[in-house]
Amino acid sequence: MTQVERLLAIVEHLKQYGKISIEQICERFGVSRDTARRDLVKLEEDRLIVRVRGGAIRPTLTREAICYEDRAHHEAKRAIGRTAAALIRDGDHVLFDASTTVQCAAEAVYVRDLVAVTNSIDIADTLGKSGRATIYLLGGQLNPWHRNIVGTQTVEMLRQYRVDWLFLGACGLSGEGLSSSNPEEAFVKREMIRRADRTVVLADATKFGKTLFHSVCSWEDIDIIVTEQPPDYAFRNMLEQHDVQMLIATGGENR
Incomplete structure (x- = not known):
């Protein structure tokens, strides 16, 4: 063994x-x-x-742990995070959704004067330690398992902000758009999309072809998707029809 x-x-x-x-x-x-x-x-x-x-x-502790058999999967998320983080420029205002892949992007941010809004405790902590960002942590009901904030209060606070970028995690990606297994998280994600000039979906290849219980949005609401390997031809063609730009992450450092 x-x-x-x-x-x-x-x-x-x-x-x-x-x-x-x-x-x-x-x-x-x-x-x-x-x-x-x-x-x-x-x-x-x-x-x-x-x-x-x-x-x-x-x-x-209720933080999400990395399953040992998914180490390669986590490396893909880190590559996706680095590629997405390279989109951010000095002084940008960015909304960070609560997801492990989006957290990888937060860990890879190296710009100055970033203004960040998030409902993720871990992302707020990560960006706070960098010393390069002004951070606004959304209020609401704590989900202790996912370590994020959800609920009607979260949505109300989101309506106070307007940002350059939204970095959005996704549980399921299909021809119908993005979906989530959690209704409260789907509700928050929809409002996040409304508050951003550009929405970037960070999703590893395992998310393609999955449709979960709660719809988040259609592809008309998405500007860019970052993944580590391209989906099949039919899915790529569907993204092109909706003018969604696809970025393929590589293993290199983006600094």
Whole structure:
């Protein structure tokens, strides 16, 4: 068994039982205590576990963790984020939707005098640490699992702003447009689109062809989509018909 396979098995064990000891890792996988400790260190670095005396437990914090099997998927999101961030110029006003891919864009922003509006606690924290942005965190009801702010108060606050760019995450992309599994998030996203001069969708290739329960918007509302690999011909043709520009992210740094 490779280390990756072992790490995946440890994560699955934690999903089921909530905790695991070093002794259990040694017995189950036939490894030394030092190897078991190194595995736990690696998983903690990826925010998949919390190490405790004698083993590890499943994280109790509600931030979204990166699944170990999705490491390549996360790298794609980081590339998408860098490509999107390169669109921003000094002094721009940008609305950041709450999504893991949009957060990757926030992490890659290196402009000066940015004015940022967001309903994401993590994005506000990321931009705040950069020291390059004035940040407006939207109010409303906290969703502790997604670490974002939603609700009617959020929408009312959004109506006070007008921005150059909206960086929008998406759960589903189909011929009908963007969709979300959460009605409150879909409601907030629709108002965000109304407040922006240009809307940029940040979406990895797994989102193409998916239609979820709640519609967010049609393609007429989207200006640019950033992804790591192009969709099939029919989807590309549909984007062209709606004058949606497509940017393909690369692995290089955009600074």
